[in-house]
Structures are given as structure tokens and as C-alpha cells.
Amino acid sequence: MGFDFANLFSVALGAILVNNFIFSQFLGICPFMGVSKKIDTAAGMGIAVTFVMGLASAICWPINELLLHFDLAFMQTVTFILVIAALVQFIEMFLKKSMPSLYEALGIYLPLITTNCAVLGVVLQNTQNSYDFITSVVYGITGGLGFMLAIVIFASIRERLTFSECPKAFEGFPIALMTAGLVALSFMGFSGLKVF
Amino acid sequence: MNPKKQLMDGLFFQNPVTVQLLGMCSTMAITTTLFNGLGMGVSVLIILTLSNILIAALRKIIPNNIRIACFIVVIAGFVTIVDLMLQAFIPALSKSLGLFIPLIVVNCIILGRAEAFSYKNSIAASTLDGIFQGLGYTIILIIMCVIREFLGGGTVMGGLLEINQETGQLVFGLGTAAGIRVLPEAFPALGMILPVGGFLTLACLIAAMQYILNKPKKAKKTEEVAK
Numbered sequence: 279m280g281f282d283f284a285n286l287f288s289v290a291l292g293a294i295l296v297n298n299f300i301f302s303q304f305l306g307i308c309p310f311m312g313v314s315k316k317i318d319t320a321a322g323m324g325i326a327v328t329f330v331m332g333l334a335s336a337i338c339w340p341i342n343e344l345l346l347h348f349d350l351a352f353m354q355t356v357t358f359i360l361v362i363a364a365l366v367q368f369i370e371m372f373l374k375k376s377m378p379s380l381y382e383a384l385g386i387y388l389p390l391i392t393t394n395c396a397v398l399g400v401v402l403q404n405t406q407n408s409y410d411f412i413t414s415v416v417y418g419i420t421g422g423l424g425f426m427l428a429i430v431i432f433a434s435i436r437e438r439l440t441f442s443e444c445p446k447a448f449e450g451f452p453i454a455l456m457t458a459g460l461v462a463l464s465f466m467g468f469s470g471l472k473v474f
Numbered sequence: 475m476n477p478k479k480q481l482m483d484g485l486f487f488q489n490p491v492t493v494q495l496l497g498m499c500s501t502m503a504i505t506t507t508l509f510n511g512l513g514m515g516v517s518v519l520i521i522l523t524l525s526n527i528l529i530a531a532l533r534k535i536i537p538n539n540i541r542i543a544c545f546i547v548v549i550a551g552f553v554t555i556v557d558l559m560l561q562a563f564i565p566a567l568s569k570s571l572g573l574f575i576p577l578i579v580v581n582c583i584i585l586g587r588a589e590a591f592s593y594k595n596s597i598a599a600s601t602l603d604g605i606f607q608g609l610g611y612t613i614i615l616i617i618m619c620v621i622r623e624f625l626g627g628g629t630v631m632g633g634l635l636e637i638n639q640e641t642g643q644l645v646f647g648l649g650t651a652a653g654i655r656v657l658p659e660a661f662p663a664l665g666m667i668l669p670v671g672g673f674l675t676l677a678c679l680i681a682a683m684q685y686i687l688n689k690p691k692k693a694k695k696t697e698e699v700a701k
Contacts, residue, residue, distance in 0.1 A: 301669055302669055303503070304499050304500075304502050304503035304669060304672065305499060305503075305577075306499070307498045307499045307502065308496075308498060308499065308582055311495070311498070352554060352558060353554070354576075355550055355553060355554050355557065355576045355579055356547065356550040356551060356554055359546055359550050359579050359580070360543075360546070360547065360550075363542075363543055363546060392542075392546075392580075393580045393582060393585060394580070395499050395577045395580045395581075398576070398577060398579065398580050399573060399577060402573055402576055402577070403573065406573070445681075446685075446688070447681040447682070447684050447685035447688070448677070448681045448684075449684075450684075451495060451680055451684075452677040452678070452680045452681035452684065453677070455673050455674075455676055455677035455680065456673065456674060456677040458673050459669075459670050459671075459672075459673030459674045459677065460670075462669045462670050462673055463665070463670045466668065466669075466670065
């Protein structure tokens, strides 16, 4: 087995820190802003997204091979979004039956993952970079972990933000965006990081 | 049907980005040059209008339980069409927007309008809604592009116009032109082109919007108190 662990490691590190989905690629901003008011729900969302991103990468890889085999590459977007929608629906039903506690903790955020552009984004990036199966799955999972890291950091800042005073016009959403901008600035510090 | 109200709502009072807070990923990600912003805005406008028309036409056939899935298939179909058209006719735009063209599928504006408007209204009203909401999105993109390009790169009209070094004439270059330099090269803050700039510019725009929208309400409230 010729696993290139160095390569996998650099893909993982890139997905978590250097090319963080939120702070450097702008994917998945909607749930990032919407579900980051409390650390608990933010962590729940992060776990759910990580799970779906990993699974979607794994399932879409053979499907993409099939599409390429039949010369149907132009159907990629339509197929992938349907696969993701079906996958999220399936996970919802599965969790409801077998893990009701986790299902209740995730609540409304589970169906919302369908329209999270990070999930479709990771699948499309896998095909564009023509990653092999293992790399795709690693990229999906670590991308999700990067999302989770970002949303948990941001939620913990935002919990304190509610007690701080700011100009009237900036209250609520704009000041949160400003904060996100500053966190993004600090994540730029990782941009020089390179493995091997 | 009330076209005038729809126009004002789309452009201002219910602007998809600054008031409804939808579709922020693309708003922040691609607004680095005017060319990108304009291209993205027009693409979304076309897709939004077409999908609004089709969903309004099919609204009595689509079963309520699986409507979201149906919307997504309709939207994905139109996105694929626009994606392929751009690759064929404006490859420069397709290249610089990259991943964000297929990602229009999950742009919340389009799904949001399908759910909130065209699933409940007539074809004519939905068409207008698509055009006006699309225009509102495009205008915000253009404002963001102009601000970020000016502060971050010191140029305007990037990707559309440039001044030829030798002849000194304005040259039109789709996607290749470097833009007209306004600030000397030493001045611009590169950060405004980077992700940070996107967050900060959008925050300021939304804050300005909140400030404007809250003003008349406050005036009314003080009047009521005075009475």
C-alpha cells in the first residue's frame, strides 16, 4: 500500500488551518453566522458538518468516477447536490431512530446542512483537484474539523460580545462580522505554514 | 401585484444581502474586482429569474412535502446551464469565479426566494421578484467591489478597462484588463482584497443599512411619545 502519509498530513493541515473553509475560502458562512451564538450548539453543528462532509466525500467519489466513465461530467453539480440532500435526509432518519439524544441536540441544524456551501464545496474541490479516495475522505473530514474549530472559536468570542457596548448601528450582525474579520486576520498568520 | 413596492423591496427595504442577510459566502468571496462582482451578480440575476419563473409555473404540481428537493433540482439545472455557457463564451469569468459558479446552487438567496415568494405567487409577480432581488444583490456586489478594489488595489474598473501604457487610450479587456490606477502603488492596503477585507466591508455596509432603516422608526417613536 503506497500511502503517502506526508501528503495526507499536508492536505489535513491545509484544510484545518491554512485554507480554513471559513476564514480563507468563504465557504459555509451562513451556518457559521447563524449558529454561533452559543458554544454548545456551535460544537454540535461542527460535529454534524464534519460527519456529513466526510461521508459526502466518501460517497461522491465513486459516483464521480461513474459519471466520468459515462462522460457525464456536466451532471456533477446536479448529482452531488442530490446526493448531499439525500444523505442529510438519511442521516436525519437514522439519528432519529438510533440516537435520539444526538438528534435532539442537533435539531433544526441538521436539515440546514444541505444548503451549507462547505459540503458541496468540499465535494467539488475533491473532483477539481482529482484527489484519490483516501485523500478525498481525509480532506472532507479535516475540512469539517476546520469548520468546527472556526465556529467554536467564534462562538466563544460572540458569547462575550453580547455584554460589550458598541455603536447602535453596529449592534447584532455587523459587529459579529467585524469580529469574524479579525479572527480571519489572525488565521492569515497560518498562511506561511508549509509541510515538507 | 405591486411592481413599485417589489422594486423598492428588492433594491432597498428587503435587500437580499444587507437586510435579509442571505448569500453572504459569495458576496464576500468574489468581490475583489468589478469584473468578478458584475459577472457573479448578473449570473445570479439570470438564474434567480429563471428558477422563479419555473417554480411559479410548477407551484401547483410540486407536492408540499418534497418541495425543497424539487427547488434544488430546478436551481441546479439552471446553474449547470449558466456554468456551461460561461465556460463556452466568457472563459475568463468562469476561471476567476471558479468554484463559486457551481456553488450558486446553495446560494440561500435563490432557495429563499423560491420558498418565500415564487412558490406562493403568480408567474408575472415571481419574474419581477427575481429581477428586482437579483438587481439588489448585484448592486451590493458592485458597491463592495468598488470599495475593496479601490482600498485594496488602488484601481477602479478592474477586469473591464485599463489605460494602454504606450498610447494612453482606454482599452476594454474582458477579464484581462488591470483596471485604472487611482492610488499610487505604495498606498493600497492589501488586506482589503484578502478575506479580512470582505468581512469588514460587509460589516460596514450592513451597519450603514441598519442605521438608515432605524432612523425613520426612531423619529416616529419620538413623535408618538410626544403625543
